[in-house]
Amino acid sequence: MPRATAQGRKPNLRHRLAPWLFVLPFFTLYLLFLAWPAIQVCYLSLTNSDIAGQGHFIGFSNFQTLYQDSDFWASVVHTGYFVLLTVVPNTLVGFILALLVVRLKRLRMFVLAAFFLPFVLPVSVVYDAAIWVLDPNFGIVNLLSGSNISWFQDPVLAMPAVAGVTIWWTVGLNMLLFIAGLQNIPQEYYEAAALDGAGSFHRFLNITCPLIWPVGSLVLVLQLILQFKIFDQVYLLTVGGPFNSTVVVLLYMYRQGFQQGRGGYAATIALILVAIIILVSLIQFRVLRIRRANQ
Secondary structure (H helix, E strand, O other): HHHHHHHHHHHHHHHHHHHHHHHHHHHHHHHHHHHEEEEEHHHHOOOOOOOOOOOOOOOOHHHHHHHHHHHHHHHHHHHHHHHHHHHHHHHHHHHHHHHHHHHHOOOOOHHHHHHHHHHOOOOHHHHHHHHHHHHOOOOOOHHHHOOOOOOOOOOOHHHHHHHHHHHHHHHHHHHHHHHHHHHOOOHHHHHHHHOOOOOOOHHHHHHHHHHHHHHHHHHHHHHHHHHHHOOOOHHHHOOOOOOOOOOOOHHHHHHHHHHHOOEEEHHHHHHHHHHHHHHHHHHHHHHHHHHOOOO
8 A cells, every 4th residue: 555655656746846857957047147147246236346356345335336426327317318219219110110011012021121130230230330321421311411410429419329220220120029919910800890981090090009009018118128228339339429428327337347447336337227127117017007908
């Protein structure tokens, strides 16, 4: 009888361990390359360490210094300005392009590839293309408009120019997500509405918009998180200039950590940025959920 009980327990134990064996590689990599570095960053923010991690424990002094750092708060404002210039416009442009692409009868794949191609380009190629298009002397935009605007050297135009380049670079992913959402809307809804006498605008307003809203809310959240982490475009196109008008949070963190050797202070900036992203994302998610519930 004990033997039968032991044999009966073996399959149960094996079934319980099998899922953990499958996820063990992921958990191992997660702990090694994500969880442990995050813990190290949290500890580093409580020290006066250099970029190599050599320093002493100083408690929350870095946070107190950061609270009084006007340059840091200026970088937060610049980052927020960039988010305003990109998140909603990028989403709207992606939605409009998706509406146009799904209505094409010919060359749909060619047009889709043309708009999606910039998204797969590395940032160095995007930089070269942006300089070629917006060059003050030989750029296509200035040649067509008959002007010689220094887009990346003007304190007023530098950030909108970087935002425009970012939208051109990343809108392909948004368009692809919206196309997938539009193609999942059953055509029977439109046919039934047309039989009831609803026009194109009413079908778009009462069928397309409500059913595409879950995809739109997803795109908005993804764009918010991605654009808060802007670094590459600003570093290559403006290097934070002119007159520090495009210094965003990650660029300021890079300067503190790698140029001034303040690793602990840079880690503090990173933690505050993560907290800002989480807070703003939760607020946005709450607003989007309320908007969806009211539909």
